[in-house]
Amino acid sequence: MAAQAQTKAKELHDTLWSFINRKVVIQQDVIDTAEKEIASLKGKEKSYLTALLFAAKGDFDSAVEWFKDALKSEDSTIALNYLAYIGSSAHNYFHRMEVFRLEEQFCLPTIRRIARNAAYCIGDVRLIRSYTLKLSALCDGEEKQELKDQGAYMIEQVEEFKKATSLSSDQIQELCDTAEGIANKHGVNCIGIHYFVNDDLDNAFVVRAETGDPEVLAELNLEMLCVLSTEQYRSLPFTSWFRSDMDGMERRNGR
Numbered sequence: 720m721a722a723q724a725q726t727k728a729k730e731l732h733d734t735l736w737s738f739i740n741r742k743v744v745i746q747q748d749v750i751d752t753a754e755k756e757i758a759s760l761k762g763k764e765k766s767y768l769t770a771l772l773f774a775a776k777g778d779f780d781s782a783v784e785w786f787k788d789a790l791k792s793e794d795s796t797i798a799l800n801y802l803a804y805i806g807s808s809a810h811n812y813f814h815r816m817e818v819f820r821l822e823e824q825f826c827l828p829t830i831r832r833i834a835r836n837a838a839y840c841i842g843d844v845r846l847i848r849s850y851t852l853k854l855s856a857l858c859d860g861e862e863k864q865e866l867k868d869q870g871a872y873m874i875e876q877v878e879e880f881k882k883a884t885s886l887s888s889d890q891i892q893e894l895c896d897t898a899e900g901i902a903n904k905h906g907v908n909c910i911g912i913h914y915f916v917n918d919d920l921d922n923a924f925v926v927r928a929e930t931g932d933p934e935v936l937a938e939l940n941l942e943m944l945c946v947l948s949t950e951q952y953r954s955l956p957f958t959s960w961f962r963s964d965m966d967g968m969e970r971r972n973g974r
């Protein structure tokens with residue numbers, strides 16, 4: 720690709736990501752310019768920037784299809800950007816499945832870290848252990864030990880929560896799926912889990928929700944309360960709620 724074309728592609732890339740990260744409506748003149756520039760491209764660059772254009776337009780399904788076409792090139796940077804996009808688009812279950820799939824395909828430490836975090840959220844000790852071993856195998860010395868310690872801490876947190884609540888890993892995953900489903904239905908992304916355990920049976924599964932809107936947060940917690948009131952959960956010694964966490968969105972917006 721000529722230097723001028725590369726510069727234009729880079730500018731278009733940055734422009735489209737700015738709309739995606741800020742979640743604001745992209746103007747028609749920007750779309751028209753993007754479509755004209757993309758038409759002159761070929762191969763993975765064309766597929767990748769087309770994916771970003773659909774993402775900026777808010778067409779998730781089309782964006783995913785074009786991302787998958789671009790991923791045929793086995794480009795790890797595109798894979799990371801694809802996961803970054805779906806990871807901020809309120810499609811948590813789909814994101815988790817794609818993380819696990821692409822971790823096997825690309826074997827990147829960054830994706831393995833994301834996969835380990837996803838395994839932690841669903842209480843899957845086996846997967847936490849597996850991803851920890853894969854990560855630590857790539858390192859030496861203090862970094863290797865630090866990764867092992869992180870994995871051991873994650874496993875300890877999950878096991879303590881399971882013991883305190885009598886929930887199995889499968890039940891924690893079901894709870895996580897339900898919570899994320901509630902949030903995603905409202906267009907809210909979930910970015911993590913906190914397991915809270917103490918000796919007074921005041922245990923909690925706390926979901927970090929990417930919203931600063933108190934009314935939306937109240938609605939999420941009301942729906943979660945209804946879930947906890949069902950026969951499946953009401954006799955178990957734990958509660959669950961959504962907590963506002965905007966750190967991820969602020970990082971994406973450069974704040």
